[in-house]
Amino acid sequence: MKFIILSLALVLTACSTPVPVKPKFPEAPQALKERCEQLRKIEGDKVAITEMLKVVIHNYTLYYECSTKVEGWQEWYETQKKIYENVK
Amino acid sequence: MWQVQWMLGLIPEWVWTTLLVGSIVGLLSAWLLKRIPFVSQYRFPIQAVSVASLLVSVWFISANSTNAVWEAKIKDLEDKVKQAEEAANTKNVEIQEKIVTKTKVIKEKGKTQIEYVDRVVTQDKEVIKYIEQCPVPKAIIDAHNAAAEMNKAAEGKK
Numbered sequence: 001m002k003f004i005i006l007s008l009a010l011v012l013t014a015c016s017t018p019v020p021v022k023p024k025f026p027e028a029p030q031a032l033k034e035r036c037e038q039l040r041k042i043e044g045d046k047v048a049i050t051e052m053l054k055v056v057i058h059n060y061t062l063y064y065e066c067s068t069k070v071e072g073w074q075e076w077y078e079t080q081k082k083i084y085e086n087v088k
Numbered sequence: 089m090w091q092v093q094w095m096l097g098l099i100p101e102w103v104w105t106t107l108l109v110g111s112i113v114g115l116l117s118a119w120l121l122k123r124i125p126f127v128s129q130y131r132f133p134i135q136a137v138s139v140a141s142l143l144v145s146v147w148f149i150s151a152n153s154t155n156a157v158w159e160a161k162i163k164d165l166e167d168k169v170k171q172a173e174e175a176a177n178t179k180n181v182e183i184q185e186k187i188v189t190k191t192k193v194i195k196e197k198g199k200t201q202i203e204y205v206d207r208v209v210t211q212d213k214e215v216i217k218y219i220e221q222c223p224v225p226k227a228i229i230d231a232h233n234a235a236a237e238m239n240k241a242a243e244g245k246k
Contacts, residue, residue: 021165026176029184031191039236046223050210052232054202059236061198065191072187079179087168 023087026080032073036066101152108145114138 039059042052118135121128209215 021162021169023169023172026173027180029180029187031184031187038239041233041236042224042229045226045229047229048219049222049224050205050215050219052224052229053209054205055232057198057201057205061194061201064194064198068187068190068194072183076180076183079183080176083172083175083179087165087172 023084026083028076029072032069032076034069036069037062039063096148099148101149104145104148104152107141108149111138111142111145115142 039062040055042055044051114134115138118131118138121131121134210219
């Protein structure tokens with residue numbers, strides 16, 4: 001009788017093989033994957049101050065373009081993290 | 089091994105329930121046979137078969153119910169993953185559009201600023217005088233260019 005009770009308790013658990021369901025790693029937007037451009041240098045030995053100013057403005061533009069991408073990456077990470085955490 | 093499991097999985101649930109009921113009936117019969125003379129010699133084989141079929145039937149009934157629970161969990165998780173992927177794609181489109189728009193505005197602003205320098209600043213008398221008399225010293229240009237390439241030092245190229 002003890003054997004039957006023990007065996008029944010064992011077989012009640014049966015055997016289970018959990019099938020893992022893995023979420024796919026999310027793809028980042030194409031605009032974020034583009035690399036930031038190299039800053040422009042001033043060309044020539046005798047350069048007018050206005051030419052220098054134009055290079056500086058161009059470099060500021062590049063900075064803001066790049067910082068937009070960084071902010072985009074931050075937003076992307078935060079939102080993907082929240083979405084992933086909701087899956088659990 | 090999985091082929092055996094797959095074949096056993098094809099057996100309907102009612103077969104195992106019937107086997108369970110049969111096993112219980114068998115065990116009770118074996119207990120009753122003990123009291124009947126001459127027939128009691130069949131008691132042990134009936135008891136042995138009943139115990140074996142009881143264990144097998146309980147095992148498969150439990151396996152089926154466990155499997156059903158896991159399948160429900162998998163289905164639930166698959167639905168959540170699908171929803172998450174859809175939400176991620178929607179958010180990606182939003183971010184992509186936002187970045188493209190902001191980049192476009194920044195580029196346009198930069199272009200406008202440079203056009204303003206060409207159109208207004210270079211026409212200023214004081215600036216013209218300064219351009220003619222004072223070109224930017226080479227040391228300043230070199231310092232600017234070095235600063236523009238300081239990332240290369242961090243990458244170990246310079």
